[in-house]
Amino acid sequence: MFANNIHLYSPVKNQPAFGKMSLQIREVIDNKGHREFVAFPYKHYRNDINWVPPMRGDELKMISPAHNPAYAFCEGKFWLAYNNGQCVGRIGAIINHEYNRKRGEKKGRFSRVEFIDDPGVSALLLGTAEKWLREQGMEAIHGPLGFTNLDNQGLLIEGFEYLPSVASTHNHPWYARHLERLGYDKENDWVEFRLFLAKEIPDKALRLAEVIRTRFGLEVVHFTKPAEMRPYGPEVFRLLNKAFSELPYVVPFSDEMIRFYISKYFNLLNPHFVKLILKDGRLLAFILGLPSLSEAMQKAGGRLFPFGVFHLYKAMRNPKVVDLLLTGVDPEYQHMGLPAILITELQKVMMEHRISHVETTGMFETNQKAIQHWKNYEHIQHKRRRCFVKQL
Numbered sequence: 001m002f003a004n005n006i007h008l009y010s011p012v013k014n015q016p017a018f019g020k021m022s023l024q025i026r027e028v029i030d031n032k033g034h035r036e037f038v039a040f041p042y043k044h045y046r047n048d049i050n051w052v053p054p055m056r057g058d059e060l061k062m063i064s065p066a067h068n069p070a071y072a073f074c075e076g077k078f079w080l081a082y083n084n085g086q087c088v089g090r091i092g093a094i095i096n097h098e099y100n101r102k103r104g105e106k107k108g109r110f111s112r113v114e115f116i117d118d119p120g121v122s123a124l125l126l127g128t129a130e131k132w133l134r135e136q137g138m139e140a141i142h143g144p145l146g147f148t149n150l151d152n153q154g155l156l157i158e159g160f161e162y163l164p165s166v167a168s169t170h171n172h173p174w175y176a177r178h179l180e181r182l183g184y185d186k187e188n189d190w191v192e193f194r195l196f197l198a199k200e201i202p203d204k205a206l207r208l209a210e211v212i213r214t215r216f217g218l219e220v221v222h223f224t225k226p227a228e229m230r231p232y233g234p235e236v237f238r239l240l241n242k243a244f245s246e247l248p249y250v251v252p253f254s255d256e257m258i259r260f261y262i263s264k265y266f267n268l269l270n271p272h273f274v275k276l277i278l279k280d281g282r283l284l285a286f287i288l289g290l291p292s293l294s295e296a297m298q299k300a301g302g303r304l305f306p307f308g309v310f311h312l313y314k315a316m317r318n319p320k321v322v323d324l325l326l327t328g329v330d331p332e333y334q335h336m337g338l339p340a341i342l343i344t345e346l347q348k349v350m351m352e353h354r355i356s357h358v359e360t361t362g363m364f365e366t367n368q369k370a371i372q373h374w375k376n377y378e379h380i381q382h383k384r385r386r387c388f389v390k391q392l
Contacts, residue, residue, distance in 0.1 A: 154385030
């Protein structure tokens with residue numbers, strides 16, 4: 001279940017004591033250990049009404065070298081912390097060698113960190129990850145980050161009272177305080193918005209979208225069945241590689257990873273909320289909307305069977321809220337106003353389903369161009385996630 005090397009906790013200088021603690025850290029090394037690692041948050045958040053449990057099977061695949069193709073260019077280790085035999089926290093450490101080569105850096109990542117509100121536990125977990133990364137020659141640690149930018153990213157620091165989308169994160173409010181105490185600083189922030197939809201699309205927006213479409217000879221592709229979307233999956237990810245190439249924490253998706261993520265996500269998509277723009281058969285832009293699955297995932301409790309599939313299917317068929325998962329535009333065509341077409345076409349579908357509001361996924365707070373676009377709608381900026389960094 002675990003590696004034999006068990007490190008006993010020694011108190012950190014100037015850390016207050018929280019009762020009698022006998023802490024141990026254990027490296028996860030096999031399937032049984034992986035299952036305990038994945039299971040910890042379900043107990044940790046059992047009284048938190050805004051935690052959305054991931055599917056246990058998906059989480060197991062993400063941390064398993066046998067299933068996650070990101071291990072072709074990443075290294076990863078995972079640990080669990082115990083107090084008197086009771087699990088009190090977990091952490092992973094990842095080295096994305098492809099990202100480090102791209103950036104000319106030697107940075108490791110901490111990932112999937114969870115811990116009780118005790119400074120000894122957080123110090124033990126982060127200290128273990130830091131020690132391993134130093135031993136691998138890393139000069140800094142940042143996170144929370146996953147294997148890729150489609151994995152879990154960021155620590156929630158604002159908006160704990162809101163239910164997150166399945167593409168966002170949720171954690172206890174004390175996490176940031178512990179990281180700052182341990183010497184971690186802000187590296188980047190993502191912000192998230194809730195957009196409230198008007199009852200009608202303004203005529204001006206409709207005319208603008210039609211003018212752009214006609215002027216540049218564009219084709220808007222609509223879908224009614226999941227099978228119709230699949231042939232476009234590889235093209236969507238290749239455009240994503242191109243559109244997101246300069247963003248922090250991003251590395252290109254290989255063909256194997258593209259197949260992995262198509263298998264993971266495309267079955268969840270409602271085809272009516274997916275829109276593509278083509279020019280002469282070439283994909284120029286896309287938007288992926290998803291009926292919110294957050295409440296359905298809570299009801300499913302991390303398992304598809306026996307009832308999880310029913311809850312997810314019901315949420316897909318009768319959406320109340322839509323999450324904007326991803327939008328990508330070919331950088332060569334960003335001057336054409338393609339997002340105006342995508343949003344207008346998606347809004348038509350949302351109005352048919354009487355959707356009241358939309359949840360955006362995180363965008364970097366420095367991306368003012370995108371943020372200004374959302375300000376065309378009645379909105380609130382209600383959540384903020386942070387990537388922390390520390391020199392080793």
